[in-house]
Amino acid sequence: MIYNADKPNHSYFADWEKPQEVKIKRPFVSQRGKINEDKIYEVARLKYQNHTIEVCIDGEKVWIKKC
Amino acid sequence: MSTFTWYLQGTTNTEIAETDILQFAGMGFNSTIIVGDYNKSTHVKTSAGADKSSANTPNNNRYVSSNQVSINEGANQSLSTVVDSEATLLIKIEDTSDFEVEDAVFYVYNGTSVATPPVDLDFQVAEVGDTDFTQALGKGDALALDDKTVASTEQNYYIVASLSPEDFGTRTGTMRFEGVLI
Numbered sequence: 001m002i003y004n005a006d007k008p009n010h011s012y013f014a015d016w017e018k019p020q021e022v023k024i025k026r027p028f029v030s031q032r033g034k035i036n037e038d039k040i041y042e043v044a045r046l047k048y049q050n051h052t053i054e055v056c057i058d059g060e061k062v063w064i065k066k067c
Numbered sequence: 068m069s070t071f072t073w074y075l076q077g078t079t080n081t082e083i084a085e086t087d088i089l090q091f092a093g094m095g096f097n098s099t100i101i102v103g104d105y106n107k108s109t110h111v112k113t114s115a116g117a118d119k120s121s122a123n124t125p126n127n128n129r130y131v132s133s134n135q136v137s138i139n140e141g142a143n144q145s146l147s148t149v150v151d152s153e154a155t156l157l158i159k160i161e162d163t164s165d166f167e168v169e170d171a172v173f174y175v176y177n178g179t180s181v182a183t184p185p186v187d188l189d190f191q192v193a194e195v196g197d198t199d200f201t202q203a204l205g206k207g208d209a210l211a212l213d214d215k216t217v218a219s220t221e222q223n224y225y226i227v228a229s230l231s232p233e234d235f236g237t238r239t240g241t242m243r244f245e246g247v248l249i
């Protein structure tokens with residue numbers, strides 16, 4: 001899932017306002033010319049003025065971590 | 068979806084496919100390395116045992132000291148003078164859209180636990196441009212690779228790699244490349 005400002009169910013925390021920067025990160029593992037599928041998930045990094053958080057999406061699982 | 072392709076570089080690059088083995092050997096394919104010495108040739112071996120890189124004059128990088136290397140058994144040289152085309156390994160990442168790479172690491176482990184080194188192997192690696200080798204045994208001692216901060220549909224990593232057996236017998240390990248695409 002990638003953030004899309006045009007979709008009604010995609011919203012940032014209202015009182016934090018819009019982040020200064022949003023980047024989608026894709027962790028990978030590769031061994032001998034193949035991708036190891038066990039580590040393919042997406043991370044949305046949201047950078048605010050005073051802090052940065054990462055929203056990790058792995059299938060149906062979603063978690064947030066502070067950077 | 069990005070694709071990752073590993074090559075043993077040489078006059079012509081040889082792809083190291085999912086079922087192939089990167090073989091570090093003595094003077095030729097399937098020849099042994101004396102315990103304590105480092106590889107004098109490097110090859111790609113298929114799962115059927117064939118020498119896949121035989122016609123491609125594959126590169127060899129032999130560890131000499133922490134900051135010296137021999138390329139294709141030539142004179143010892145400073146590791147920092149190695150150029151991209153002389154490295155043993157090329158890992159190519161491709162995508163249809165521009166991307167960057169950060170926090171990439173490279174190491175060898177026992178194939179089961181990323182924290183556990185292979186048995187009786189000394190594995191020395193460096194990224195082209197490095198001044199010193201890194202003994203990349205297990206994820207905790209991984210070689211940190213440079214970030215790729217210029218977005219492109221293709222990013223390449225050139226890695227100098229050499230190993231030495233610490234005891235008799237066939238020694239194996241699994242090379243692993245990790246990082247984050249942005």
